[in-house]
Amino acid sequence: MNNSSPLGNRDLIRAINRSIILNTIKTYGPIDRAQVARVTGLSPATVTGITSELIETGLIFEKAPGDSRGGRPPILLAINPKGGYVIGIKLMEDHALGALTDLEATVIAKDQVLLPDQSATSVIRMLARLVEKLISKAGIGKKKLIGVGIGLAGIVDFERGLLRQSPFFGWRDLPISELLQPHVKVPIYLDNDVNTLSMAEQWFGAAQGIEDFLTLTVGRGIGLGIVANGRFYRGTGGGAGEFGHTLVDPDGPICDCGKRGCLETYVAYPGLLREAQLFNPNIKTIDELLDLNEKMDPDIKSVLGKAGDLLGRSVANLINLLNPKLIIVGGEGVRLGKNFFNPMQSAIQKYSVPEMFSDCQIRIEPWGDDAWARGAASLVLRQLFENPVHQSEFNFFQGS
Ligand SMILES: [Zn+2]
CATH class of the missing domain: 1.10.10.10 (Winged helix-like DNA-binding domain superfamily/Winged helix DNA-binding domain)
Incomplete structure (x- = not known):
């Protein structure tokens, strides 16, 4: 479409x-x-x-x-912020979060659905149900909905609404927009979740008016959104920003991507858990790790410190490569707190070119559950405000 x-x-x-x-x-x-x-x-x-x-x-x-x-x-x-509404959805391994927002990306209603299984048919059915639930929760007329944006982890062909590769679902080349469209009857836009988050920052958040910035997410994986010269950098096949899969050690642990020793095998949740379990095999979940971190457990502090330092070195490489004005750090992982982020910041300062370090502001965002969904909503809003060709697809320009 x-x-x-x-x-x-x-x-x-x-x-x-x-x-x-x-x-x-x-x-x-x-x-x-x-x-x-x-x-x-x-x-x-x-x-x-x-x-x-x-x-x-x-x-x-x-x-x-x-x-x-x-x-x-x-x-x-x-x-007119109430002139139309959009829905943003963040699709995750076992559930999907949605937010219905007005034209200024203010959240009007939030909801979520659990995915009974990971088959494409049932995921599409649940996404359609989420859209219905949000419309009825917000109490808006169906015709006021102008589009749905979906953000998810993986490599996405934005132009074709195609999920090329998904780390969680194992899908390849799934035309999500095309499959969902008959159920919701408004334009659907699909993008990598980190890109949608960057978009929200660019249009409504900390990066307004900034031409060169990066959005770095920490959590289950490591994500990166790149905005250069005011534009999204997607790469030839939509895969740009797979920063989590840059190499740290070719003999390191096996990564989700099939290779060894990628950055995220050390600094994302599964890697942090693995390292923490070396000290304390009883730690089973990231929440338990976070609990111990809050209690200032010295072993956890050292695990997070090492990982933060490693991430900082890689971010210093990014700064030297791209000379951004701003790096926004977001994602569930902001909960790791200062035991992780202080060492990250020190390493960034230590290993980046001083002039470029002083050009760059680093901002760690407070985490809110709806940030991802709001980001996905911005995907639609950006099309509405920016792209004349895609505008022709919106219902209310066609007099309905
Ligand atoms: Zn990898």
């Missing part, structure tokens, strides 16, 4: 202009029509035509008059 452009030239130009105007109002609003024309370079007539269309669809609205120095006060345009 994603790679065809059914628009003729005139329609395409109009869709591009609509996208530019919408994005301008999102970025600079509240803003009057004359300013929109100045910022975009479009003619006042074009701006007037397209903004009335956007008002009609409910996407923008006219705010109270702005300041004026004599004469009639200008009417200001702003995004």
Whole structure:
């Protein structure tokens, strides 16, 4: 569904202009029509035509008059956060988390479904049920839903809505968007979960206005989202950012990916557990490890310290390679706390080029369960505000 452009030239130009105007109002609003024309370079007539269309669809609205120095006060345009809603879903090994948000990514309703098994048929059925549950929980009309975004671990072909490889489900080349579409009847976007998290940061979070930043996630695995020159870097096949599978030791432990000694075999949850069990074989889960960490268990402190230091060395390599302005650290693993992250920060400082280290701010985000789902919702919002070709797919531009 994603790679065809059914628009003729005139329609395409109009869709591009609509996208530019919408994005301008999102970025600079509240803003009057004359300013929109100045910022975009479009003619006042074009701006007037397209903004009335956007008002009609409910996407923008006219705010109270702005300041004026004599004469009639200008009417200001702003995004109407309640003009439409999107759903973001984070699909995990045994359950899926969902959030329904408004156009500013504010969460209106949250819910989750458990996956009875890992067959594609039953996962698709449960995703469809989650969408239904969220719509009814939020109490919005079905027609107000403009799209569904799904984030999941693995290699994703974003353009085709295709999951190429999934570490948890063992699926290969599964067209998730195509399979789910008949059940939800709105555009569906699929991306790697770390990319969706980066998108939320870029559009609504700490990375607003920052052209070069990285999103690093710690938890069950290690993930990396790369934004360079303001754009997502996906690589040729959508696989860029598999930072967790960079090599630390070719003779190291076996990794999920089939190779040995990848970074995440040392610093993600399973690796941390393995190391902790060398000291204390009774530790069975990551929650038990976190408990002991809170009690300042010296063995756990040393395990986390070693892992944090190792991650920091690898992040220093990233800084030297990409010179980012900001690194946002998120994911369940932020709960590992200072025994992990202090050594990480020290190693980053020690091993990165000083000039590039001082360019780079490192920000460890507090963890909230809905961050992933909100990220997936941003996947749809970004399409709405940014991409004129994909905009043609949204229901309410087709007058329904
Ligand atoms: Zn690996």
